[in-house]
Amino acid sequence: MTRIDDTFARLKAEGKKAFVSYIMGGDPDAETSLQVMQGLPGAGVDIIELGMPFTDPMADGPTIQAAGQRALEAGMTMDKVLSMVRAFRAGDQKTPIVLMGYYNPIYSRGVDRFLTDAVEAGIDGLIVVDLPPEEDSELCIPAQKAGLNFIRLATPTTDDKRLPKVLQNTSGFVYYVSITGITGSATAQAGDVGPEVARIKRSTDLPVIVGFGINTPEAAQTIASVADGCVVGSAIVKDIGAGKSVAEVLERVAALAAGAHRA
Numbered sequence: 001m002t003r004i005d006d007t008f009a010r011l012k013a014e015g016k017k018a019f020v021s022y023i024m025g026g027d028p029d030a031e032t033s034l035q036v037m038q039g040l041p042g043a044g045v046d047i048i049e050l051g052m053p054f055t056d057p058m059a060d061g062p063t064i065q066a067a068g069q070r071a072l073e074a075g076m077t078m079d080k081v082l083s084m085v086r087a088f089r090a091g092d093q094k095t096p097i098v099l100m101g102y103y104n105p106i107y108s109r110g111v112d113r114f115l116t117d118a119v120e121a122g123i124d125g126l127i128v129v130d131l132p133p134e135e136d137s138e139l140c141i142p143a144q145k146a147g148l149n150f151i152r153l154a155t156p157t158t159d160d161k162r163l164p165k166v167l168q169n170t171s172g173f174v175y176y177v178s179i180t181g182i183t184g185s186a187t188a189q190a191g192d193v194g195p196e197v198a199r200i201k202r203s204t205d206l207p208v209i210v211g212f213g214i215n216t217p218e219a220a221q222t223i224a225s226v227a228d229g230c231v232v233g234s235a236i237v238k239d240i241g242a243g244k245s246v247a248e249v250l251e252r253v254a255a256l257a258a259g260a261h262r263a
Helices: 003-014 030-039 062-073 078-089 103-109 111-121 140-145 163-167 190-201 217-224 234-241 246-262
Strands: 018-024 047-051 097-101 125-128 174-177 208-211 229-232
Touching: 003 018, 018 030, 018 062, 018 208, 018 217, 018 234, 018 246, 030 078, 030 246, 047 062, 047 078, 062 234, 078 097, 078 111, 103 111, 111 140, 163 190, 174 190, 190 208, 190 217, 217 229, 217 246, 229 234, 229 246, 234 246
Parallel strands: 018 047, 018 229, 047 097, 097 125, 174 208, 208 229
Antiparallel strands: none
């Protein structure tokens, strides 16, 4: 049982949906990013997705692309992302942290070294958007052996033929991408999402969390009501990019979390 498994078990016992928030590690700088991260649990966040800045974030829209660029320009590295996690863990041993990003920085570091460092820092799971199931031997299976959840994305184009392959080594939860396209490019619609979540849940006992296209408390509530929870990223990252204070960012997060928890 990982922290992710424990969190979903607790939420289920409480009859609550999960609220997952995404921030880019090191955006706009390491100190501010850590302050935001440390404030997320108190604002109602159940699971933190922490972005690993990368130069070619092909699944991300302009908002998160810009966040990654700000982080890189401020000197953020993989080592500094892991240092953020260690600093967070000094005060919080409960909240799950999922690293989200792309395989290149992991490959460059070396899979064995990366997994050892990630576990030591206090990471609970990975979302690596550009590694398909056919490449599970690269990272997914080693990560699972190291005790990390490997979370896979399903999309509106993941048909019944493809879905079993996507689910075969997935753990923690399934991340359902509500739209066809990049982050921040469209609005999730519960009428479209609900049947797809139900279809996925017929094939797995894992929680299904919906992300992409959720940017208001009302949307968080509506989407979480047809799933096991929701993820918000671009709306939070946009506030950070606009130079809002840590308190203002966390106020937005609290409103979004409250929406999901009302579902």
